[in-house]
Amino acid sequence: MSAFASEFFSIRVMLAGDLDAVLELERRCHVSPWSAQLFEEELSRNYSTVDLLWQSQRLVGYLCSWQICDELHILNVAVDPSFRRRGLGRLLLSHVLDRSCASGCTRALLEVRAGNSGALCLYQGFDFKIIGRRAKYYPDGEDALVMEREISCD
Numbered sequence: 077m078s079a080f081a082s083e084f085f086s087i088r089v090m091l092a093g094d095l096d097a098v099l100e101l102e103r104r105c106h107v108s109p110w111s112a113q114l115f116e117e118e119l120s121r122n123y124s125t126v127d128l129l130w131q132s133q134r135l136v137g138y139l140c141s142w143q144i145c146d147e148l149h150i151l152n153v154a155v156d157p158s159f160r161r162r163g164l165g166r167l168l169l170s171h172v173l174d175r176s177c178a179s180g181c182t183r184a185l186l187e188v189r190a191g192n193s194g195a196l197c198l199y200q201g202f203d204f205k206i207i208g209r210r211a212k213y214y215p216d217g218e219d220a221l222v223m224e225r226e227i228s229c230d
């Protein structure tokens with residue numbers, strides 16, 4: 077069933093039947109949550125993957141990414157507020173980076189709110205570097221930082 081399994085947590089790819097659980101968690105994690113339509117569009121794209129992190133039957137996190145040629149684009153990552161700072165964001169990101177390496181990606185890119193210090197720390201811990209800033213990128217006027225890192229299978 078799962079691409080990854082530990083004693084307590086498992087990761088598998090999102091299916092259409094997971095939509096309600098994903099939306100419920102999305103609304104608790106983001107200021108501007110994605111709509112059902114946005115997740116449905118991701119499910120329909122052959123280059124998009126939404127990885128779901130479960131504690132038994134409970135959805136506790138997810139990460140949406142695109143693989144386009146040799147680039148991995150990270151679009152959305154979230155962990156249930158009551159499960160944060162336990163290494164689960166790191167677990168999701170490691171899982172996706174490892175898979176992308178195995179499927180030929182050589183670099184990863186993402187955008188993050190300039191004021192999202194927690195997410196910035198998470199990404200910097202994976203050696204993502206800031207390579208640009210998009211002014212007023214988000215609907216509420218906050219800037220986005222563009223981050224990048226190389227991917228190698230070493």
Ligand SMILES: CC(C)(COP(=O)(O)OP(=O)(O)OC[C@H]1O[C@@H](n2cnc3c(N)ncnc32)[C@H](O)[C@@H]1OP(=O)(O)O)[C@@H](O)C(=O)NCCC(=O)NCCS
Nearest residue numbers: 105152153154155160161162163164165166194195197198
């Ligand atoms: C960002 C997010 C996914 C991190 O998930 P998490 O499971 O708490 O992250 P981890 O426990 O794996 O943290 C790994 C490291 O990232 C850094 N980090 C994570 N959250 C942090 C915070 N709030 N403040 C400072 N550093 C933080 C730390 O270096 C941490 O390591 P440490 O706990 O050993 O110090 C989570 O806070 C979240 O869902 N936030 C809301 C959605 C969001 O902002 N997503 C990112 C933009 S799309």
